[in-house]
Amino acid sequence: MLTLPIDAVLPALQATLRTRENAVLVAAPGAGKTTRVPLALLGEAWLQGKKIVMLEPRRLAARAAAAFMARQLGEQAGETVGYRVRMDTKVGPKTRIEVITEGVLTRMLQNDPALEDVGIVIFDEFHERNLHGDLGLALCLQSQQLLREDLRVLVMSATLEAEPVAALLGDAPVLKSEGRAFPVETRFLERRAEGRIEPVAVRTIKEALAAEEGDLLVFLPGAGEIRRVESLLHEQGLGRGVKIMPLHGTLAREAQDAAIAPSIPGERKIVLATSIAETSLTVEGVRVVIDSGLMRVPRFSPRTGMARLETVTVSRASAEQRRGRAGRVAPGVCFRLWTEHEDKGLPVRSTPEILEADLAPLALELAVWGVTDPADLAWMDAPPAAAFSQARELLVQLGALTETGALTEHGKRMAEFGLHPRLAHMVLKAVPLQLGGLACELAAVLKERDFLKDRDADLRLRIEALRAGHADRRMVAEANQWKRTLGLKAEEKANLAHLGLLLAFAYPDRIAQRRGNGRFLLRNGRGAAFVDAQPLSFVPYLVAAELDDHGAESRIFLAAEIEESQLREHFPEQIRTEHIIEWEPAAQAVRSRNREKLGALLLKESPLHNPGAEEVLAALIKGVAAEGLDILPWTKAARQFQERLAFMHRHDPSWPDVSRAGLTETLEDWLAPHLYGLKNRDDLQRLHLISILENMLSWDQRRELDDHAPTHLTVPSGSRIPIDYSDGDAPVLAVRLQEMFGLKETPRIAHGRVPLTLHLLSPAHRPVQVTRDLASFWQNAYFEVKKDLKGRYPKHHWPDDPYSAVPTNRAKPRGT
Template sequence: MATLPIEAVLPALKETLGTTENAVLVAAPGAGKTTRVPLALFEEPWLCGKKIVMLEPRRLAARAAAAFMARQLGESVGETVGYRVRMDTRVGPKTRIEVITEGVLTRMLQNDPALEEVGLVIFDEFHERNLHGDLGLALCLQSQALLREELRILVMSATLEAETVAELLGDAPVLSSAGRAFPVQTRFLESRAEGRIEPIVVQTIKQALAEESGDLLVFLPGTREIRRVESQLQAQGVGGQVKIVPLHGALSREAQDAAIAPSTPEVRKVVLATSIAETSLTVEGVRVVIDSGLMRVPRFSPRTGMSRLETVTVSRPSAEQRRGRAGRVAPGVCYRLWTEHEDKRLPMRSTPEILEADLAPLALELAVWGVHDPTELAWLDAPPAAAFAQARELLCQLGALTEDGTLTAHGKRMAEFGLHPRLAHLVLQAVPLQLGSLACELAAVLNERDFLPGQDADLRLRVEALRAGQADRGMIAEANRWKRALGVEAEEKGDLDYCGLLLAFAHPDRIAQRRGNGRFLLRNGRGAMFLDAQPLSFVPYLVAAELDDQGTESRIFLAAHVEESQLREHFQGQIETERIIEWDGGAKAVRARRRERLGSLLLKETTLQDPDADEVLGALLRGIAVEGLDLLPWTKAAKQLQERLTFMHQHDLSWPDVTRTALTDTLAEWLAPHLYGLKNREDLQRLQLVGILESMLSYAQRRELDECAPTHLTVPSGSRIPIDYSDLDAPVLAVRLQEMFGLQETPRIAHGRVPLTLHLLSPAQRPVQVTRDLASFWQNAYFEVKKDLKGRYPKHHWPDDPNLATPTHRAKPRGS
């Protein structure tokens, strides 16, 4: 066994864990901590024969670490050293070291909170700050505090803020080890890369193959970019003595193991990898690293309740980890596909997953643990309150929690199933419907990245491909494992037409109703759409499994059709029936409807028979308030009465205020009693507004109104001339000048307090003078007006003395 730098710190580590429960080990890349520390500690006396459990963030790294340690002992995996990862377990009765992934630790803790068979829990590569890692550490710390004070906890990392972690562990000792790495030459771009990353990656791969020796490890953000780079390399003739190998989490175990295995001397290997190859893994033969500087991370939006994968710039620690892969076995070269200036601006740390991830799995695990409030546990970063509250809301909707947050029996079964709560609920709901087999296939498809990206979004196509053996073998094995766990080996009622229903169990908030043109309304009120037309664009209802949560309308990537009849049968308890009596502004009428809603989705609307009269009245009043008083039949007489009453109110506040504002504000008082039985604008036209307004007056006010604000005034000619009250300060009497002969003083109203404004008209009804002082007009202005009128209307009578003249409504007085 070769000597590694970690060997120097192992005696101090043994002594520390012999005298204290917790410790932090910071070891640089290449130190050997992942494989040497467990082997050095598993026979320590303070373990008392109990196991060491070591967490690795990734399945590939867990299997590789276990295999390496087993080889060091000359054994096979599953003897002294074994591993437990999702869908794959290799442990035996003699196993003392178990390398596990973080979700496995959570299940172990839930089944045995005291971890009675475990003496030491090691958190490796803790700087990655995965959600399950943070949860596992929080649960272990509480278990240690309440149940197992002798339980040891060791946190290890190459790049870690050790002081913060040590404080969380009760001021635990911090030990450090240098790494072992060969020098790595770093090369930057001269100018910033623009556009897609794939072309420059392909160019750099070809350059490195020509200039450098050894295998290449290329870091790309995701499987989509891996496929594009592989395709472009093949199209440009890279092959023959060069083997192009993908490496990502969705590959089968065999494919992953082949990617990290040593290449043969006559063949160079180009490994196209995601961040899966960043830590705790040595890809044999690599001398060159090409780093795109990008990674794909999950982001959860409490605003929408959706998760999405987002491409982000790597942090400085991640960039250094990637660079170090080139110097594991010999001097190497790292091509960074960004400039030196950009390098100085790399973030100093990655955001912990707990701050940005979907917290539904964590909320369910805490409920099983018996914790309602996350602050009861010790965290490096506590779960955000808004995201945690939304997670609990989802769990209530799925039936995992009661309204007060108590775990239900269904919730406990969901947690035991080891799937995301949405998928666990899907599977458990399907079994009584004899759809368990289909549910397991759906869960396997949904639990991994889409293996038919860019194709028709119909989820049924993925299930058909899985059944035909065209999916990844690991996905097929996963579906079969769940079928065995449920006892549904044989396909029961696995009709693909039920895909949408089962998906609705998992995503009840993403049931969607078609709005037209490939656009849909989600149950939660958000919009969603297909970018391109496809068969699902035209179905009345679907359930969206994958959305991008971008903009006002999310793009749908994966979905399945669901029948309205299925929704009615299985979501009947969530369908709300409401009686809506409201004003329809378009129809100018009260509409009474019965509506059935599933969240924001309107399933059915019918006319409500015999609606409550008071509710109709209320809707009609609201409609009049919104539309305005012009909905009412304002005849000439009604308008004049309103103006007369307003005039009286202005001079005496004891009179009712019938201005438009006041009438609108008091509709329920003066108008409502007259509206029963009316529903629309046509009905309103039957109202007698004069009578309604008069009903607001007392008997005395009615008599006084005619005296103080008469509708008409009888002028000297005998004509009854209407008074215009539109100007409340100066009511107008528009009368022909000749009809006023003989009247010496201006007529007054309001008990003589208000003189009328006289609009004296020519025979053609055009104003020739406006005055409130008739006597002055006769004395001063009349003679000038007379000259003009006499010239224009010579046949009319224009006396020299208007005070003595006979008034007339004719051209000349009778007998002239």
């Protein structure tokens, strides 16, 4: 057997696990930890015939590792070494090492929390911080603490910072192994790549084919980019003997196995891969790595409750893992499709999935485990509170949890089904409706996101393509396996008219109502719209399966139509009837209606007869507050009365505050008692505001008002002149100068505390002087004013002595 670097550490690892339950192994890429460690532990006495379970982040790596270890024993996978992955299992009665992936470990723990037949759980490539890995480790540690003190846990990684995980494992020993890799030359772009990455990747592939030896491994962010690069390479031609091999998680197993197999002698291959090829497996014959520097990761937004895949820059750790793929079998070269300057800005490591993913599956698994508060478990990184709370709310809406957080029978069945809670709920709800087969097909389509690249968002097209055989065989196999699990015939095909209903079971928060121009209102209150006009743009209701959460309106990528009748039939308990009594600005009136609503969606509206008087009053008061006090019938007399009260309040705060702000804040106190029976603006015009404002005064204040703030003042000429209180600090008396002859001092109000501001007018009622000191005016300014007025109004009487002159409201006093 070929010697590998990890072999030097194996004796120390064996010795450590004989005395300690937990350990951390850090081994560089290529050291051989994935395939050597389980075999080295197989004969340990502490296993006592129990199994070794190793968790791999990816299905392809799990199958490849199991097959490689089986070959080392001269066996086939499924004998001593086997694997369990989604849709594919090879284990037998003799299996002692099981390589598992995805939710398999979680299901094992849920079925047997003590893992009675397991001696050790190995977490491989833990640095990837897969959500299932974090959850599995948390559950294993609690099982170890409460049920199985002898259960071993080994965490293995190539780039992990060992100290935090060792602390989580109770200060577990840390063992390290250096890898063995051939030198890899790293080349950067001279200038930053602009636009799409595909043309840059194609140019670099052709350059590397011409200048370098061996096979090429090209890292691209997703299946879409892989398809586009493959298409460009075929268009441009690569010459004889060069094969293009896609490698991503949605491919059939045969295609994945072909991509990692050695090339036929005389041929070269170009493997176009996602991050699936980053760790745990060796793509045979690779001497050249071309790294786009991009990867696609799940992101969840607590703000919108939506999950999406987002293309991000790789971390430095991931970039080094990818680079190392070129030095596994011989010296190699790594082309990085970014500049050296950009390289300095790479994040040190990727964000753990638990901090950014949809936590609904995790919340359901914890509920099955019996944990309602994630803090009850030990985590490397605890689930974010906002995202976890939103996940719990979704599970309540799906019927998996009660309002108090207790697991329901429906929730148990959802967890057992092994799908995302949304899809599991959809499938289980579909069975009694004779729609189980269609639900399984829809689940297969939704799990693989949009396999049919069509601008039309209608999910009908995807189901039709699946049924016509235009989808990957694995999708069809998955759908058929779920049908068999439900006891349905694999060929069962339900009417597509129910597609929107099934989608509503899975995404009740994304039921949407049309509001015009391809725009919709989602049940959760957010807006959504199609990028381009298409048939679904004009349907009254739809359910969005995939949309983003950018901007004010999300873009809809996948959806299906649903009928209002289906909503009423299948969601009656979620449709609430509201009695709405509110001020309607357009009508300038209180409107009373019955409204049937599904979340933010208005299904039906009808008049509400005989609304409650108090509710109408409250709505009318809100209307007055919204429209402003000018909606009330302010006559000139009413406005003067308000101003007189305001004047009194300025000089004595015990008087009511009748300023605009004061009246608006106290509408319910002074106005509401007079509004019973009124409903609209016209009704308000019948109000007598003076009487209403008077009701704000005490008996003493009513008696004092005319004394302190009279409406008029009788001047020396005998005329009653109105006082203007619009400036509460300086009330104004506008009077012709001749009518004030003989008055020596400025008139005062408020029992002599406030002098009036006199606007002395010409015979034509034009101001000639403003003063609050009449005596000073007579003594000083009058004579200059007199000269001007005498010239302009010669027929009028302008005496030399205003003190002794007879006041008059005529041109001259009578008898002169």
